[in-house]
Amino acid sequence: MNLLAKSLLLTAALGLAACTNPNRFGGNDVNLGGANGAGLGSASDPTSAAYFQQSVGDRVLFAVDQASLSPEAQAVLDSQTNWLNSNGAYTAIIEGHADEQGTREYNLALGARRAQAVQDYLISQGVSAARLKTISYGKERPIEVCSDESCYSRNRRAVTVLAAGLSG
Amino acid sequence: MLRALTVALALLAGAAPALAQNGPLRIEITEGVIEPLPFAVPKFVAENSGAGGLATEIARVVAADLAGTGLFREIPEQAFISQITSFGAPVQYADWKAINAQALISGAVTAGGGQLTVKFRLYDVFAGQELGSGLQFQGTEDGWRRIAHKVADAVYSRITGEGGYFDSRVVHVAETGGKADRKKRLGIMDYDGANVQYLTDSNALVLAPRFSPTGDRILYTSYETGFPRIYVMDVANVGKRELPIPPGDMAFAPRFGPDGRTVIFSLTQGGNTDLWRMDISGSGAQRLTNAPSIETAPSFSPDGSQIVFESDRSGTQQLYIMPANGGEPKRISFGQGRYGTPVWSPRGDLVAFTKQNNGRFHIGVMRTDGSEERLLTASFLDEGPTWAPNGRVLMFARETQGASGESSLYSVDISGRNLKRVPTGGGASDPAWSPLQP
Incomplete structure (x- = not known):
């Protein structure tokens, strides 16, 4: 499967968006994505965004129509907390997503709930609120395209996308 | 020979044709079927x-x-x-x-x-x-x-004896690309799919446009700043501006009031989505709901006195009506399944909606007290009805299943007959019908 490559590209694209978009983190962003995701750094470097994505785990999954965090999701977020607390130069945007089984605007609101659940958890574990933002894409950005639960379950996700350069 | 002159269409009981005419050439839009x-x-x-x-x-x-x-x-x-x-x-x-x-x-x-x-x-x-x-x-x-x-x-x-609807336009989201790489831009076209023009480029995700009551402006949601925000566009010159909104994570689902100045929308703060209203200038922002549940997809009654919307405060998406300045919502949907995207008919008599039940999606209509629910369509994914100016026909988006799934526009009349695809040239979703043009 090409999942890894896909998610790298996704992150690269979002990193680029963060760069070209002064509003996302108040103009302090440094481009992490760059062309072809080069800015993610090497996955063998434990302080790199690539390492966060591949080894720490950048996403958690949700049950249908739910925004509550499973024990597995909490374990991933505990790892994210540790990593973020050791790599203080990074900020993160938490993206909430939904599967296609829902109406568009409801799913936007549901994605926001999921992203918020992750943000709240990370803050409760000690990550500074100033380093985190949320965004919802609802059902607009699926990573899996089949129309059954094997894909839906991976699309119902919240992804912690790193950015860098929050000053102070 | 008079027998054949009467063509009838099913219609909800009580909604009698508005006009009576003396001539025998007459289609009675009433219960029953018929020969065109x-x-x-x-x-x-x-x-x-x-x-x-x-x-x-x-x-x-x-x-x-x-x-x-x-x-x-x-x-x-x-x-x-x-x-x-x-x-x-x-x-x-x-x-x-x-x-x-x-x-x-x-x-x-x-x-x-x-x-x-x-x-x-x-x-x-x-x-x-x-x-x-x-x-x-x-x-x-x-x-x-x-x-x-x-x-x-x-x-x-x-x-x-009914108002017409042919001299009207439809704003929608034109879609290209595969499901995992979909590009969206606003399109506008005649009701029959002719004269398509694009109002935005594909650089920013855009969602759910809606016409003003006179059809001269469009409210929509765009990610052009990176986060979902509400914009108003002048149709004639395609000029747009972001609406100033109270602080929040995102603003979306904007709709005009019948006065053409009032905007109702969803604002998400701290992950929680509620309904707000304000003047299109940005002044007078006022919270309409205050609940930990999701409140979105609002629609004004034609007289501006009430708002129908969806909320999952009961545990699942259902339809509610409240006074236009807020106040206690009254639930109107009670059937099996989930109900969303309510849209008040321009005649005031019906609410059209999307219903999800047993893994299928339906477009349906009910009276504004929730009675006489009727489902007009069924498919893998039907969503987001919009009313023709005469309140007799609905247009909606239908998405096909699977990896190659695509969204198209369809129309159906409120009897459930005459379901047909609306030609758009490419993928399309989120249709919104204009009023009849002057």
């Missing part, structure tokens, strides 16, 4: 040398509008016994009776210097008389389709 009413539209008479092409084209659009409703059936030109070569000459009713054309539409076109004049007459063939008076429309040559739609609207209104 046969009509003939001979090529319009070209009254000067520049009008020949348009005389044919305009008659074709009039015929397509009428036949497209499912209420009328066109008699093909090959069946004609006589032609109409002069707009003023007496009609040979016997020739049209012989081919069972119950309605006959004759027209004449004058074109030149970029200007266009179209006249038409409607005849009740079996009664042997004109139905209503001849009418004349003037416009520009490049606006010929609009004039054709106006002729068809007049014919439709005279025969059904």
Whole structure:
């Protein structure tokens, strides 16, 4: 499967968006994505965004129509907390997503709930609120395209996308 | 012969046709089914040398509008016994009776210097008389389709007693690319899919546009700053501005009030989505709901006094109505499954919605007290109905299943009949119907 490559590209694209978009983190962003995701750094470097994505785990999954965090999701977020607390130069945007089984605007609101659940958890574990933002894409950005639960379950996700350069 | 003149359509009980007419040529839009009413539209008479092409084209659009409703059936030109070569000459009713054309539409076109004049007459063939008076429309040559739609609207209104809906536009989200790489931009087109134009580029995700009550502006949600925000666009010059909103994570689902100034929308703060209203200038922002649940997809009643919306405060998405300034919402949906995207009909009598039940999606209508729910469609994913200006037809988006899934626009009348795809040239979603154009 090409999942890894896909998610790298996704992150690269979002990193680029963060760069070209002064509003996302108040103009302090440094481009992490760059062309072809080069800015993610090497996955063998434990302080790199690539390492966060591949080894720490950048996403958690949700049950249908739910925004509550499973024990597995909490374990991933505990790892994210540790990593973020050791790599203080990074900020993160938490993206909430939904599967296609829902109406568009409801799913936007549901994605926001999921992203918020992750943000709240990370803050409760000690990550500074100033380093985190949320965004919802609802059902607009699926990573899996089949129309059954094997894909839906991976699309119902919240992804912690790193950015860098929050000053102070 | 009168027997065949009445064509009936199913309609919710109690919603009687608005107008009564004395002429026998009449489609009663009431309960029951029927044979579509046969009509003939001979090529319009070209009254000067520049009008020949348009005389044919305009008659074709009039015929397509009428036949497209499912209420009328066109008699093909090959069946004609006589032609109409002069707009003023007496009609040979016997020739049209012989081919069972119950309605006959004759027209004449004058074109030149970029200007266009179209006249038409409607005849009740079996009664042997004109139905209503001849009418004349003037416009520009490049606006010929609009004039054709106006002729068809007049014919439709005279025969059904209902308002027309052909001279209208649909704003929508035009889609390209695969499911995991979908690009979206705003498109606007005539109700029948003609004259598509794009209002935004594909650089920023755009969602759920809605027309102002006069059709001159569009409210929509865009990610152009990176986060979902609400924009208003002037249709004529495509100028847009972001609406100033109270602080929050995102603002979306904007809708105009009937005054054209009030905007209701969803604002997400701390992950929780509630409904707000404000003036389009950004002043007077006021929270309408205050609950830990999701409140979104609002729609004003035509008189502006109430708002129907969806909320999952009961545990699943359901429909609620509240006063337009907030206040205690009253739940109106009680059937099986989940209900979303409520849209108040322009006639005020019905609410259209999306329903999810047992893994299927439906477009349906119910009365505003929640009674007489009827599902009009069923598919893998039907979503987001919008009303034709006369409250008789709905358009919505249908997405097909699987990795190659694509979204298209469909329309269906409120009896559940005449389901058909609306041509858009590419993928399309989130349709919103304009009012009838002036």
